[in-house]
Amino acid sequence: MERFHPASPESIIKALSDLGYVAEEDLAIVLFLVLTLRKPLLLEGPPGVGKTEVGLALSGLLKAPLIRLQCYEGLDLNQAVYEWNYQKQLLSIKLLESSGSSLRDKEDLIFSEEYILKRPLLQAITQADQSPVLLIDEIDRADEEFEAFLLELLSAFQLSIPEIGTVKATHKPYVILTSNRTRELSDALKRRCLYHWIDFPDFDKEMRIVEKKLPGIEEKLLKQVVGFVQKLRSRELAKQPGISETLDWAESLMTLGYRALDQKTLDHTLGIILKSNEDIKMIREEGIESLV
């Protein structure tokens, strides 16, 4: 398959726009670098600004498979890299009992690739025909040991499996890491990555995003919704509404048949954008009109 190779950031912006993703010039430049330098990209920013979406969009752009690893506390190699298929090994031993092959042969067989359950990271470097996009989501949630383990993958694009040896990438994956900054990542990891900070979109950009995703929305409602969310974000909230909240809210309003924001509408649907009881109470008490 022909590999997509953009000549400039503009072509990335355009291609992404065709896919329904609104990209700013800065992000396009960074993605351009990812494709040129083949370096992993670390995206940081508040929750809900669309960091994960970048991975999805890139995979759409390259028409490459997306392999996603969601990190969490206690994530270990068994879930991230590989695991031996113990049951299959055991059954094979049973079947081989009467075959008369030597112990050595049996060992080689049951510790061959066929008996490995590939988890995301191993999948990412053993793709047969093209470079996949590897999305390592919320890396800050994983433990520090795991982060250290990633270093080998991110710089040399290879992994070590004790029983088999080093597995080199057949096609270098495009790697995107996201982090919500609940803890500082190690310098070693950061130095292996390109860095980009994504912030909440400004009014115009958010308008364009909503319009792109919900083409049928009426101009007036669109302006009100985005304006309201933008104002909310400037407030001290326990949980700031992200872009997906804006989209959900706009879509709900459309589905419910509202054509403009008013007190009643807000009362009914405030829970879609504000997810913390304290925030809802605070905004209700202050009166909603001031924000419309």
Add this chain to the structure above:
Amino acid sequence: MYTQAYSARSISSGMVGFFRYLRSHGFLIGLRETTEALEVAHTSLVRDKHRLKTALAALCCTSREELALFDRLFAAYWDTSPMDLAERKNQVTVRGQVRSKINTSLVLLGRGKGTGKEEEEATSVSGANAEERLRETDFSKIREIDEKPLEQLAERLFREFAVKMRRKLKATRKPGKVHLARTVRKSIESGGDPLKLFYTTRKLKKRRLVILLDVSGSMDKYSFYLLRFIYALKQEFSNLEAFVFSTRLISITRALRNMKLDSVLREVSHFASHWSGGTRIGECLRDFNRQYSKYVLHGSPAVIILSDGLETGNPVLLGSEMIKIRRRSKVLIWLNPLKGMKDYQPLAGGMKAALPSVDEFRAAHNLKSLLELEDLLTHV
């Protein structure tokens, strides 16, 4: 070393000079980044200044703070032209900035007239140095311009600290060894083949933490930050119990769970101002022992008392109540902000009476001293 781009002859040498300039400002840039930057210089990105900046920033920066600094340095390096400024003068200032480290070490060696203290007041550096300085600033001696950055730094560090502590203290989720007896017994189902492996699991042990914070007038400056510290810990430890006291004791565990930090701070300061006039640590601890210890001190948790130990009540009572708490806790830690002062001796009546029951007596006057609690709490 070039201090501005115009003194370089080619884009490559300009780039190399720029990277040296970044390095001198604390950026961690290796050969690899330099090579990659030169690669970037051969793409179309180099034709547009904004694009080049974005691309280089992605290569060189590792945090949002660095991005901001990068912006300034980029402008300083690439955007100055010899026509705009008197060349010589400008170069001198930039050089001066870069060399500032060397100068300070000279001062410390005794060539300058200043002592360490003057040094501390005179510095207004940016980046990592500023953070280092803030970490060591006594909470009560914070200058007004430092308040905001210190608060932000404290919030970030406290949160990281809390996450780290929780991970360390959490009962491990990793399975233990294969439980042979159970595996063999269960293998009978599958005709003797141990298809399912069973592991021994370690018993979950809940770690508990009880914190008592003094919010009396004498602790004013400190309790503001200490409360933030407790708040951050509470976000990660569900079984943390917290109390504040001055002349009376109240539990703030629920407030910490349900309210935002600002509201907690407001409530507590309201509480503290209402019962001003001295600190009755002994009486408060007695109330604690009577009312709460049954619920809070079971299973011997770690107990931390944050107070300056300036008791206006009866020191003897304080001593005896401390013994009671000590008996029911695994470890009793007293953090005293005054201990950060030079020559401090725990001679005040209250502190003296309490000390025999205290396992660890430490300072808590700046961020650094609080973050050093890590080793202590890990080994509880």
